[in-house]
Amino acid sequence: MARPRSQDTYLTKQALQRMPYYLQVLHQAEEEGREFVSAAKIAQDLQLNEVLVRKDIAAVSSTGGRPKAGFPVRCLISDIEQYMGYHTLKETILVGAGSLGQALIKNREFQMYGISIVAAFDTKKSMIHKSIGGVEVMSMTHLVDFCLKRNIQIGIITVPPEAAQSVADRMVDGGIRAIWNFAMTKLTVPTGVLVQNEDLASSLAMLSQHLRLENEMRNSWIE
Amino acid sequence: MARPRSQDTYLTKQALQRMPYYLQVLHQAEEEGREFVSAAKIAQDLQLNEVLVRKDIAAVSSTGGRPKAGFPVRCLISDIEQYMGYHTLKETILVGAGSLGQALIKNREFQMYGISIVAAFDTKKSMIHKSIGGVEVMSMTHLVDFCLKRNIQIGIITVPPEAAQSVADRMVDGGIRAIWNFAMTKLTVPTGVLVQNEDLASSLAMLSQHLRLENEMRNSWIE
DNA sequence: TAGATTGTTAATCGATTAACAATC
């Protein structure tokens, strides 16, 4: 075949979200000096079904696994990173230089994932022209121009919920095609533009429900 | 029936995560002065299936909907907030007072969701005894005692990945039963303890994949 | 060779959607 597999296959959303976990296990295996890792071992480490892991990995592996041995660790790491686009650094902008925005800018780990925040935007005058972790904060009025000029494709929203939609609109004007939204609001965007909600409220809901169910169980025992 | 419905029903993970979105739409409707909202209207706003919305809401609504009118807005808000535990403030601790940790501490919105961060912990000596947004940073050595004494049930982890597991272990020692994990690591905890991963790497994966697929489509047109 | 592991095809499971009856 001419192309590597990673170009041909399409992973489901769920499978895609498991990839970072596979990478974590693989990196660990690499450090331990293993050359091959079996799907069974990965599944065990992550408490996942073995066949699930095998299928997920088969979809991105260029070499395939070797019976009796497993998958070649270094090669598989590279395949996944390739598939995930970790090797191509994508320039990104962030809007909302509050505490959360600043934290994301300072988070160096994102570089590992192929994301580089090259500029921040805010409406607050006191923030503008400041530098956060080497990244300049600019006025919102420059957003569209900046994005078009640098061909930015990813935007991060860390503004209060009521401001999020108008920020998203500007981003779309600037040609951005994928938005990472930390504001707890549903955004409306044209087809072709992806909104990935980082849904802190939903996560909190999971925590609360767990505690509630536990407490109810405890109460029902007492009854 | 003796108990309100919200105590009897169990929402799937997905349904639960939709609740904050329903709340958002309902609050908006409340501001607009509507007394009733139909499932169809909510579904439209959130681009969800109408029956899905109806089922989700039926599971938490104490009154049920009224044919021809819809659901009573204020009542439904209260039901959902009740179900989600927004009304009972849960004391929470946070470990890892770096930039992300500080951002979460300063984020006032969490109060709305029934979460109050009452203490932060860190190993860095320079951080200890500092106050962040009115929350004291303490030494890790006090974590277990503090949690047991105050009966803390929720812990937030914002430390580097390699430190996350040992932090989780301490939290479990301190009697914590739900962990919100921002470190990109799979944590191992006893049964009965929930780990909610806030999976930034997985979200980034979604963004990257979207851009990759778009670019591939564009290329295939040119070919 | 025998055994471990991959890869694939079929069965299961759970969530979403569709169809329809009930109600104000």
Place this chain on the structure above:
DNA sequence: TAGATTGTTAATCGATTAACAATC
């Protein structure tokens, strides 16, 4: 009443899991 909307039961869809064949 007629029509809009809820609520429920059945059908569909997609992801996960199980069973089994292929391979080193």
